[in-house]
Amino acid sequence: MFRNQTLPPVDPLPEAYEPIVKIRNLSVWYGERQILGDINLDIPRNRITAIMGPSGCGKSTLIRCLNRMNDLIPGARIEGQVLFNDQNIYAPEVDVTELRRRIGMVFQKPNPFPKSIYENVAWGLRIRGFKGNLDEVVERALMQAALWDEVKDKLHTSALNLSGGQQQRLCIARALAVDPEVLLLDEPASALDPIATLKIEELLREISENYTIVIVTHNIQQAARISHYTAFIMWDENRIGRLVEWGPTRDIFTNPKNKCTEDYITGRFG
Amino acid sequence: MKGKWLDETFRAFAFFSTLIGILVLCLLLADVLKDGLPRLSWKFITSFPSRRAEEAGILPALVGSAMLLVLTALFAFPVGVAAGIYLEEYAPDNPFTRFIELNIANLAGVPSIIYGLLGLEIFVRAMRGITGGRSILSGALTMALLVLPVIIVSSREAIRAVPKSIREAGYALGATKWQVVRDQVLPVAMPGILTGTILALSRAIGESAPLITIGALTFIAFLPPLSLKALQSPFTVLPIQIFNWVSRPQEAFQANAAAAIIVLLLLLLSMNAAAIYLRNRFQQRLE
Numbered sequence: 325m326f327r328n329q330t331l332p333p334v335d336p337l338p339e340a341y342e343p344i345v346k347i348r349n350l351s352v353w354y355g356e357r358q359i360l361g362d363i364n365l366d367i368p369r370n371r372i373t374a375i376m377g378p379s380g381c382g383k384s385t386l387i388r389c390l391n392r393m394n395d396l397i398p399g400a401r402i403e404g405q406v407l408f409n410d411q412n413i414y415a416p417e418v419d420v421t422e423l424r425r426r427i428g429m430v431f432q433k434p435n436p437f438p439k440s441i442y443e444n445v446a447w448g449l450r451i452r453g454f455k456g457n458l459d460e461v462v463e464r465a466l467m468q469a470a471l472w473d474e475v476k477d478k479l480h481t482s483a484l485n486l487s488g489g490q491q492q493r494l495c496i497a498r499a500l501a502v503d504p505e506v507l508l509l510d511e512p513a514s515a516l517d518p519i520a521t522l523k524i525e526e527l528l529r530e531i532s533e534n535y536t537i538v539i540v541t542h543n544i545q546q547a548a549r550i551s552h553y554t555a556f557i558m559w560d561e562n563r564i565g566r567l568v569e570w571g572p573t574r575d576i577f578t579n580p581k582n583k584c585t586e587d588y589i590t591g592r593f594g
Numbered sequence: 595m596k597g598k599w600l601d602e603t604f605r606a607f608a609f610f611s612t613l614i615g616i617l618v619l620c621l622l623l624a625d626v627l628k629d630g631l632p633r634l635s636w637k638f639i640t641s642f643p644s645r646r647a648e649e650a651g652i653l654p655a656l657v658g659s660a661m662l663l664v665l666t667a668l669f670a671f672p673v674g675v676a677a678g679i680y681l682e683e684y685a686p687d688n689p690f691t692r693f694i695e696l697n698i699a700n701l702a703g704v705p706s707i708i709y710g711l712l713g714l715e716i717f718v719r720a721m722r723g724i725t726g727g728r729s730i731l732s733g734a735l736t737m738a739l740l741v742l743p744v745i746i747v748s749s750r751e752a753i754r755a756v757p758k759s760i761r762e763a764g765y766a767l768g769a770t771k772w773q774v775v776r777d778q779v780l781p782v783a784m785p786g787i788l789t790g791t792i793l794a795l796s797r798a799i800g801e802s803a804p805l806i807t808i809g810a811l812t813f814i815a816f817l818p819p820l821s822l823k824a825l826q827s828p829f830t831v832l833p834i835q836i837f838n839w840v841s842r843p844q845e846a847f848q849a850n851a852a853a854a855i856i857v858l859l860l861l862l863l864s865m866n867a868a869a870i871y872l873r874n875r876f877q878q879r880l881e
């Protein structure tokens with residue numbers, strides 16, 4: 325059924341993409357339990373990469389490795405490397421706060437700060453002692469997140485009064501305000517209605533010209549609709565998440581090399 | 595059938611127990627109001643104690659209680675909140691930390707007179723040079739020790755109640771731990787911390803045992819000077835004044851005690867009202 329859907333254009337030279345993040349032999353444990361095994365994956369610059377797979381296979385775990393959010397989970401341990409612009413982000417000399425500024429993140433459930441809309445967007449800059457024109461940056465970030473028109477008259481009211489979809493776009497604006505290179509989104513639309521979801525997908529397509537986007541989704545149509553590249557993760561017989569297949573989204577959806585991928589995208593998988 | 599009968603009996607029992615509690619409280623209140631209200635006046639509040647009951651007032655005790663309250667809060671609040679932040683956000687999860695946590699919880703249950711003995715040794719005797727001995731400063735430091743465990747515990751609870759998603763949002767923007775705690779966690783936790791602090795302080799306001807132990811006076815015929823020296827001056831507080839009057843045989847002094855109790859109750863009620871107000875605001879914010 326997906327074969328009839330309009331698919332995003334494939335990179336003219338998919339072999340010649342330029343990776344901004346390279347995941348090499350990455351394994352992750354939470355305590356004793358191994359969650360991910362030996363993942364190798366490239367994230368092409370200024371493209372949208374979708375990470376797809378059934379619930380609980382380790383998608384969130386994987387993208388949380390890319391900005392070291394897993395450092396915050398007691399008992400989390402990794403092996404292997406994540407190279408960002410060819411530097412291993414797990415090297416001891418890496419400044420984690422600077423890394424997280426350059427690789428931003430949006431979570432599954434909208435989590436605005438219980439402050440004004442303006443403060444939500446401005447805080448990431450304030451804590452860095454930003455000297456320029458804050459108003460300008462806030463406006464630009466809200467524009468990019470397609471939220472400006474809806475909130476420009478109430479910038480100083482509480483962000484918690486916004487709808488779920490607006491809150492999630494605010495979280496995107498907040499992440500964009502600190503000028504990251506990569507934006508990680510963990511099922512950003514799973515708590516939203518279809519119209520709000522569409523809005524977010526549209527804005528991601530728009531900003532993908534200037535940002536590298538990694539979006540986790542267990543929604544197959546969503547991956548097909550918006551991504552240039554798709555990675556498919558699935559657990560093996562030991563319940564360890566493995567990368568089954570990845571490549572240009574069109575190839576994955578029209579010509580999957582792996583039986584498992586095919587079963588999943590055609591909905592034959594439970 | 596039997597279960598239902600038991601259930602009904604227990605319900606009735608619980609109801610009557612509650613009723614008895616409320617009834618006794620009302621009787622006490624009515625008694626205090628009957629004796630105290632006629633005595634209550636502006637003059638009563640602004641007069642010094644006296645050997646003649648009808649001329650006596652509570653001014654030094656009220657000022658003493660107020661000063662003690664402010665000073666205690668000044669000492670205990672920053673230390674308690676800082677300790678709460680440390681234990682909740684920074685302390686490593688090891689046996690030493692758990693030992694400290696356990697002891698703080700235990701300290702909250704130590705009888706107040708023990709704090710009085712501690713205060714007597716440390717603040718009144720050992721630190722006499724700074725505190726001036728049996729002074730309001732010694733009293734406030736002792737009270738600060740008394741309320742500190744409660745403030746630490748309630749700060750921790752308020753900090754823990756801040757959703758994890760807010761911290762994650764902060765870290766994901768590249769904030770340091772301190773920036774997240776200072777700008778995101780503390781503002782959300784503050785009403786909860788203040789609620790706990792006010793309730794702890796309202797306990798301190800009603801205490802007399804530790805203050806008697808460290809040597810608060812019962813008869814003060816002057817106000818502390820309007821300078822730093824005030825901290826080192828002798829003092830009394832409302833509960834001690836009340837205790838003093840109650841122990842007099844004359845009827846008139848009993849009325850004074852009742853009137854002073856009303857003032858103390860009003861003080862406590864307004865503190866509790868403030869705590870409830872803050873808690874409600876806290877809940878609204880999290881929704």
Ligand SMILES: Nc1ncnc2c1ncn2[C@@H]1O[C@H](COP(=O)(O)OP(=O)(O)O)[C@@H](O)[C@H]1O
Binds near residue numbers: 359379380397
């Ligand atoms: N903090 C944690 N501690 C221990 N196990 C966890 C933790 N978070 C997730 N898991 C486990 O790791 C597995 C993968 O979780 P996750 O990465 O959230 O999957 P997905 O995002 O694909 O649904 C799940 O089995 C989950 O139970």
Ligand SMILES: [Mg+2]
Binds near residue numbers: 384385510511
């Ligand atoms: Mg997930």
